[in-house]
Amino acid sequence: MKIASVFAIGCIGFCAIASFASAEDAHTMVTPNDVKWAPAPKVLPAGAEAAVLFGDPTKEGLFALRLKLPSGYAIPPHTHPANEVITVISGTTHLGMGETADRSATKALPAGSFFALPPGMAHFVYFDEETVVQITTNGPWGLKYVNPADDPQKSQ
Known part of the structure; x- marks a missing residue:
């Protein structure tokens, strides 16, 4: 089963909740109070929340997705099939490059930081x-773990 298909299945529920913002709209405006959080797709470890602000991450085209990640949360080394363009809205993201999660080799990116990674670049x-x-990129969005055993969908 393709990564995009697996993601699409897991995303249907939260995309429906956040369907107030569509890529076909003439314009989109979202205030902080308008953000509708729901459990993140099952391709991510449990505990994260997600909100689609614009577009549909399961389809081709531009989208904007916010992720709310709790303290102590981690996403093991993985890659994406398309460019990954991230803005840190609040808190701090610790980003590391490569196929091994070495926390001592990460860079702390506080609120206001931005990073962009090309397709296939392993990171954690x-x-x-x-x-x-906030992830702003082109869909369909997907995530492939370097170590397939890290995929939370394998334990469900």
Whole structure:
């Protein structure tokens, strides 16, 4: 099963909740009070929340997705099929590059930080405080773990 298909299945529920913002709209405006949080797709470790602000991450085209990640949360080394463009909205993201999660080799990116990674670049992240990040990129969005055993969908 393709990564995008797996993601699409896990995303259907939270995309429906956040369907107030569509890429076909003439314009989109979202205030902080308008953000509708729901459990993140099952491709991510349990505990994260997600909100689609614009577009549909399961389909081709531009989208904006916010993730709220609790303190102590980590995403093991993984890659994405498309460019990954991230803005740290609040908290701090600890970003590391490569196929091994070495926390001593990460860079702390506080609120206001930005990073962009090309398709297929292995990286990992962890969060030592509640953090909100925004992903703005082209779908369909997907995530492939370097070590397939890290995929939370394998344990379900």
